[in-house]
Amino acid sequence: MTWTKLLFFLASGYLLYLFFLFVFQRALIFPTLFVGTPPDLHQPAHLERHWVRTSFGRVETWFLPSRRPGPDGRSPLLVFAHGNGEVIDIWPSVLEPLADRGLGVLLVEYPGYGRSSGKPTQKNITEAFVAAYDMAVVRPDVDSSRIFFWGRSIGGGAVCALAAARPSAGLILMSTFTSLRPFARRYLAPAFLIRDPFDNLDVVRRYPRPVLVVHGKHDTVIPYQHGEELARTATNARLITYDCDHNDCPPRWEPxxxxxxxxVTQGRGNPNDIARQPDSRISP
Structure with a gap:
């Protein structure tokens, strides 16, 4: 075999690899086939289940109302987006203590996850979160001026996309990334092949409100440098660093x-503020 033929076969194989990567990348980013709906878990009695309508079908949302509303009967709201290997079912037991702190929580499922219709793409996820926001913002028990967006891992992309479409009082990015484009290098692929880039860095660069960035120093899924860059880029950011990996961040939920x-209550961040806590593995 000549060098010309060898190079031809190698180039053809690489192009075929890129084609399959382009076609099937969403199955890697959103592994819905491997994320089943768990059997009925014990959920808080005050949990409310609601459905929102989108162009691709219904999406499930769960609402945990505050147990300590303000004098006007309203409370701040956290719109929460989970990781790509999870469903909303596992989170109420973790987040329920926030209700006793006077905070409401809205959990939004991703299209194609759990019992929700559609397919998980950046466009569909954004549409689902916008619909859920529009449903929650008019609730009489929600303080519309104090709605915060909180995303974990891939959820950071979901809430940044929401922040580009709807107003909020602050942004919480936990174990999340600057963009999905840099991860193309792991697969020896050019960044432009990423179909759902979730350019979080561009959003925080233009975001006018406080940003809280939370990241594990030893994160093996999304390197710590992503958190550092997000905090540096935001106009008003606070970086919380934990001595932990990806799925055990934060090490302890109560602190x-x-x-x-x-x-949420003070509505401000402190640039370059780093808080360290001992490693303690507590998974949601």
Missing amino acids: FFRILEEF
Whole structure:
């Protein structure tokens, strides 16, 4: 075999690899086939289940109302987006203590996850979160001037996309990325092949409100440098660094909830503020 033929076969194989990567990348980013709906878990009694309508079908949302509303009967709201290997079912038991801190929580399922219709794409996820926001913002028990967006891992992309479409009082990015484009290098592929880039860095660059960035120093899924760059780029950011990996961040929820409550009530971030806590593995 000549060098010309060898190079031809190698180039053809690489182009075929890129083709399959382009076609099937969403199955890697959103592994819905491997994320089943868990059997009925014990959920808080005050949990409300609602459905929102989108162009591709119905999307499920769960609402945890605050147990300590303000004098006017309204409370701040956290719109929460989970990771790509999870469903909303596992989160109410973790987030329920926030209700006792005077915070409401809205959990929005991704299209194609759990019992929700559609397919998980950046466009569909954005549409689902916008529909859920529009449903929640008019609730009489929600303070529309204090709605915060909180995303974990891929959820950071979901809430940044929402922040580009709807107003909010603050942004919480936990173990999330600057964009999905840099991850193309892991697969020896050019960045322009990424179909759902979730350019979080561009959003935080233009975001006018406080940003709380939370990241594990030893994150093996989304490197810590992503969190650092997000915090540096935001106009008003606070970076919380934990000595942990990806799925055990934060190591303990109760201390983090105190930080979260302070962020919501005071509505401000402190640039370059780094808080370190001992490693302690507690998974949601």
